[in-house]
Amino acid sequence: MRESKESLESYSPQEHKHLLQRQRDKCSSDPFRDHNGDYRNNSDREQRQGDQRALLSEEELKQLSIVDLNTRARRLGIVGASLMSKEALITKILDMHGHPDREIEVAGVLEKLPDGFGFLRSAEYDYTSGPDDIYVSPSQIRRFGLRTGDTITGVIRKPKEGEKYFALLKVTTVNYEEPVPAGDRVNFDRLVPLYPNKKFALEYDPAVISTRILDLFAPIGKGQRGLIVAPPKVGKTVLLKEIALAILAGNLEVHLIVLLIDERPEEMSDFKKTLQHTTAEVISSTFDESAERHVQVAEIVIEKAKRLVETRRDVVILLDAITRLARAYNTIAPASGKVLTGGIDANALQRPKKFFGAARNIEGGGSMTIVATALVDTGSKMDEVIYEEFKGTGNMEIHMTRKLSNRRIYPAFDLQMSGTRRDDLLLPEDVLNKVWVIQKFLSTMNVVEGMEFLIDKMKKTKTNEEFLEAINKKQ
Numbered sequence: 001m002r003e004s005k006e007s008l009e010s011y012s013p014q015e016h017k018h019l020l021q022r023q024r025d026k027c028s029s030d031p032f033r034d035h036n037g038d039y040r041n042n043s044d045r046e047q048r049q050g051d052q053r054a055l056l057s058e059e060e061l062k063q064l065s066i067v068d069l070n071t072r073a074r075r076l077g078i079v080g081a082s083l084m085s086k087e088a089l090i091t092k093i094l095d096m097h098g099h100p101d102r103e104i105e106v107a108g109v110l111e112k113l114p115d116g117f118g119f120l121r122s123a124e125y126d127y128t129s130g131p132d133d134i135y136v137s138p139s140q141i142r143r144f145g146l147r148t149g150d151t152i153t154g155v156i157r158k159p160k161e162g163e164k165y166f167a168l169l170k171v172t173t174v175n176y177e178e179p180v181p182a183g184d185r186v187n188f189d190r191l192v193p194l195y196p197n198k199k200f201a202l203e204y205d206p207a208v209i210s211t212r213i214l215d216l217f218a219p220i221g222k223g224q225r226g227l228i229v230a231p232p233k234v235g236k237t238v239l240l241k242e243i244a245l246a247i248l249a250g251n252l253e254v255h256l257i258v259l260l261i262d263e264r265p266e267e268m269s270d271f272k273k274t275l276q277h278t279t280a281e282v283i284s285s286t287f288d289e290s291a292e293r294h295v296q297v298a299e300i301v302i303e304k305a306k307r308l309v310e311t312r313r314d315v316v317i318l319l320d321a322i323t324r325l326a327r328a329y330n331t332i333a334p335a336s337g338k339v340l341t342g343g344i345d346a347n348a349l350q351r352p353k354k355f356f357g358a359a360r361n362i363e364g365g366g367s368m369t370i371v372a373t374a375l376v377d378t379g380s381k382m383d384e385v386i387y388e389e390f391k392g393t394g395n396m397e398i399h400m401t402r403k404l405s406n407r408r409i410y411p412a413f414d415l416q417m418s419g420t421r422r423d424d425l426l427l428p429e430d431v432l433n434k435v436w437v438i439q440k441f442l443s444t445m446n447v448v449e450g451m452e453f454l455i456d457k458m459k460k461t462k463t464n465e466e467f468l469e470a471i472n473k474k475q
Helices: 005-009 013-028 042-053 058-063 066-075 086-096 138-144 209-217 236-250 265-274 291-310 322-332 350-357 381-390 429-442 447-459 464-474
Strands: 104-112 118-121 134-136 151-157 166-174 225-230 255-263 281-286 314-320 360-362 367-375 396-399
Touching: 058 086, 066 086, 104 134, 104 166, 104 291, 138 166, 151 291, 209 236, 209 429, 209 447, 209 464, 225 236, 236 255, 236 265, 236 314, 236 367, 255 265, 255 291, 255 322, 265 281, 281 291, 291 314, 291 322, 291 350, 291 367, 322 350, 322 367, 322 381, 350 367, 350 381, 367 381, 429 447, 429 464, 447 464
Parallel strands: 134 166, 225 367, 225 396, 255 281, 255 314, 314 367
Antiparallel strands: 104 118, 104 151, 118 134, 151 166, 360 367
């Protein structure tokens, strides 16, 4: 506030000079004040007070663009905001608001380290370490029995002198529920697995033929362990996007995670844009990252999924590609002295098999569904060995073929090779009988003729029910 004339006269010349300098410093750090330290106008005062009253959370800040963060930082008087990265800006803004009478709420996924403490990692940075990680103390981990993969929300405090990270002060929720004592938590490995018996509704748009075909000929159930077996350039990534959109459109209760391992950066960006207005997470580790990072990201994702399934939730992981994930595990595996054909270490595939094998339907509620792409015909002997090791471990396979993609036919499904085990648990008996009749009819044609016939008939109908009725009449 501006000092009155009387109060200024009571100061000595040296004190007066010090007071003026303090006002100038205050002005330089606050763009809303004039050289006397006063607000320039009422709107500036309201803006500043509004910024101070607004409850800031880390999640809200992460949703802002870098431009919006820069604007907020300038209002707070942060010097050099335009030169900071997004992570540094968020950390600085949170630091500015970290005084005792303000609670800062955050959310993240716990990564527990061997030393007993852990950090909350953010999906914004693909669950890898960053400057905005939140420290979780060993006492909190022991109290609530926290494990790697737990989704935690809570209140944090700013770093004390000599500390580098914000620290978790209070645990509000664990996996979207009230925290419970350590002894009351369920362990994923003790849950009883069952065959999938509830089908995901994949038919969501009459124009999307691929998911309509899958809905009949290779249905995906809750708890399915599926492989999309495909050579390069046949549309497997496009198919994954369509499956993701179909699951989100017809199954609102599902927590969907798209995991991209060793893929191109532009594919990651494309996935994020496609799913940006949905509840899905897109987690990636691109081909220019190390094998260690691929494995770290994949393991936090699978642990997060396990923790959610323990609370009886339905989780779907779409993985592209399990072949490249297996390559990463092979790279970091310690040498056992036993090397298989193609340069695969004998013990290297144990962990990716454990990843894929986590998919299951749970007795009493909850499921983890994993649909992963497996690369074939790449010219790599290692890729062939990886596929052979995973062949038969799933309970649903979708085969794609170059015979169709070379003719610009999409979806490029080989229906004679594709299918779901125990599809009788997913499809009504009358629908199943009609599908069997169609499959028998298609088996009399080659792959190209059969798929062209099926696509043509489906385009003439708006729903699968209408399609089955039309085919049944012709039979």
